[in-house]
Amino acid sequence: MNRTARTNDRYSRGSSTRTSGSSTRSAPARSSYRGNGGGGGGGSRRPSASLQGEFALPTGTSPALPAVAExxxxxxxxxxxxxxxxxxxxxxxxxxxxxxxxxxxxxxxxxxxxxxxxxxxxxxxxxxxxxxxxxxxxxxxxxxxxxxxxxxxxxxxxxxxxxxxxxxxxxxxxxxxxxxxxxxxxxxxxxxxxxxxxxxxxxxxxxxxxxxxxxxxxxxxxxxxxxxxxxxxxxxxxxxxxxxxxxxxxxxxxxxxxxxxxxxxxxxxxxxxxxDPSAGTITTMEHHVLHVHPADKHATTTEIAARDGKVIMFLDTKHAVDRLTKDLLASGVRAAALHGGKSQPQRTRTLAQFKDGHVSVLVATNVAARGIHVDNLDLVVNVDPPTDHKDYLHRGGRTARAGESGSVITLVVPNQRRDMDRLMSAAGITPRITQVRSGDAELTRITGAQTPSGIPVTITAPAAPDRPKRSSASSRGRRSPAGQARRNSRAA
Structure with a gap:
């Protein structure tokens, strides 16, 4: 059975499990996307590793009912x-x-x-x-x-x-x-x-x-x-x-x-x-850390974005997301930005454009690291390395879903290497590490990177919703002073 978006819930992936009746963080140095401001196969989980900083699972007093197959x-x-x-x-x-x-x-x-x-x-x-x-x-x-x-x-x-x-x-x-x-x-x-x-x-x-x-x-x-x-x-x-x-x-x-x-x-x-954390290896997911030169990071990122197929690229800040999106569009890559500074209708429309293929590259902050399911997404790129191992796992969880294959790529400049090693160790992952430059055959082999067309493209931006006019306080319903103070500051 082809377990995709229409088979089981939208976030489904087969995995080995167990049932019973019963964080340490490392922070890689931050980077802007511009940077200048191997062998075959991908990395895997270390079989004996478990995520750091987690508590032991409780043991229930009542036995669990047996599992079912249908x-x-x-x-x-x-x-x-x-x-x-x-x-x-x-x-x-x-x-x-x-x-x-x-x-x-x-x-x-x-x-x-x-x-x-x-x-x-x-x-x-x-x-x-x-x-x-x-x-x-x-x-x-x-x-x-x-x-x-x-x-x-x-x-x-x-x-x-x-x-x-x-x-x-x-x-x-x-x-x-x-x-x-x-x-x-x-x-x-x-x-x-x-x-x-x-x-x-x-x-x-x-x-x-x-x-x-x-x-x-x-x-x-x-x-x-x-x-x-x-x-x-x-x-x-x-x-x-x-x-x-x-x-x-x-x-x-x-x-x-x-x-x-x-x-x-x-x-x-x-x-x-x-x-099972030790069996949490998704055998269809590859993990790559690409060592890049700061001056070449922008060109490398652009070539990866120009690949055939969909890709999500993660960056640290809204400003960096907007800047990279603008540069990709100017290079001929159909990209769109997704971050907390966008209204909910804008975010919804951007996701729809990405899912239907109108946009091939989703450039995002961590707002997209959870709850986003896109069929046939086989590449996630950490343009900026995540802040801790949990962020890495959540970002990478966008690909290799429902038994499909996928790769997680992290671009790392020299001063980030040590912290990235610690992060991967905390996540229980041994990635394939490769030194690359833009235009390299090895970069193309790992990511499908290619030279962009250079012909600027325009993506119709999601329209901002009209703000409703307030005729009276009563028309808005009851709101406590505390609720009023929070309503525009709450991101969720």
Whole structure:
């Protein structure tokens, strides 16, 4: 079966797993994209390495229910099984087969695994099945999925909506960067499931447009990212408001001490499901560190961008992203920028252009490192090395998904080499290291780099939305002073 975007959830990748009943950071020197301001095969994970700074997985007191090999073995509504078939989802991924028997039974779950393991349906199917037949009152959702970014919220919503519709369940998406008035209106109309970023949901609660005391099922998706982004206080406050004794599912790519605090405080006797770190090698993913001369880094980057096929390029700052995008367009490369300085409608349209092939190069900050799934993406380039091993893993998780092949390339100038070695060691990865220059045959072999056309191209920029005029304070709904002060500063 071809497990792509339409087979299982949009972030699915087969992997070896285990189920039971039961961060140290290194910072490479920063670089601007300009820089001047081997053998065959790719690197792999070290078989004996584990991610640094992680806590030991808890051991539950109650044994986990056995895994299943077919969705038909699960106690799910017939409508849900029919919807799976209609979506072309016929075989559960390991994380789904292992956790669904337990989540359908109401058990708390701690899922450890990199994005792309199929966890969206792992928690989503159980959440929807257990909510089927219930009807939410206005402003009082029955289930909650918390995510760190707008993009991930939208993709979770998109992945679950066909199944929710099959059960006549309503889904509301609550994120920053979009009209809070419209989101409040959706909540007032009543939704059984809310997919939200912590900041915007907190604002809506303060406006009395939402309350969580009827929420019986809570999911924390990409919990480590939420804590890294500083959402720990908001997440804790939100979890304290849900119905006591409900079901909690926590999924995280890495398990640092902040996530450990959430697990100990909010999960009860969880079933633990983990993608084995030693088996976490994605055999179809290659890791390359390309040593480049500072004066040649810009030309090398441009030739890689001019390759045939899609590529995501990561840089540190919004300014660097905009500058590289402008230069690539001038060189004849169809590139677009994605970062937190773009409005949500702009970001949504840019992603759509990248997915449909109108744009071949997505130049991004870490805003795109989570929650972005693009079919047939076989190359991720760290033009600026990431700040720590978790960022590296999350960026690289955009490629080699659902069994497809892919490469992660990191461009490293001489003064970054030592820190990059430490980062790779922390990530448990042994990359293939190659010295390259622009125009080299070796650069072309590894990345598909080629000389750009030099004919400038223009990409129609996503239009900025019209700002609605305020006729009166009451037309905007209730907002606390604290919520008003935060509304324009919240990124999520």
């Amino acid at each position: 969705f038909a073995e699960l106690d799910m509504p017939a409508e849900l099984l029919q919807a799976l078939t209609a979506q072309g989802v016929t075989v559960p991924f390991p994380i789904q087969g292992a956790t669904l028997p337990n989540t359908l039974a109401g058990r708390d779950v701690l899922g450890r695994g990199r994005t792309g393991s199929g966890k969206t349906l792992a928690f989503g199917l159980a959440l929807l099945a257990r909510t089927a037949g219930l009807r939410a009152e206005p402003r009082q959702p029955l289930a909650l999925v918390l995510v760190p970014t707008r993009e991930l919220a939208q993709q979770v919503t998109d992945a679950l909506t066909p199944y929710a519709r099959a059960l006549r369940l309503r889904v509301g998406t609550v994120v920053g960067g979009m009209s809070i008035g419209r989101q409040a209106s959706v909540l007032r109309g009543g939704v059984e499931l809310v997919v939200a970023t912590p900041g915007r949901l907190k604002d809506l609660i303060e406006r009395r447009d939402c309350r969580l005391d009827r929420v019986k099922i809570t999911v924390l998706d990409e919990a480590d990212q939420m804590t890294d982004m500083g959402f720990m206080p908001q997440v804790t406050e939100l979890l304290e408001q849900v119905q006591p004794g409900g079901q909690t599912m926590l999924f995280s790519a890495t398990l640092d001490r902040n996530v450990d605090r959430l697990v100990k405080r909010f999960l009860t006797d969880p079933v633990v499901h983990s993608v």
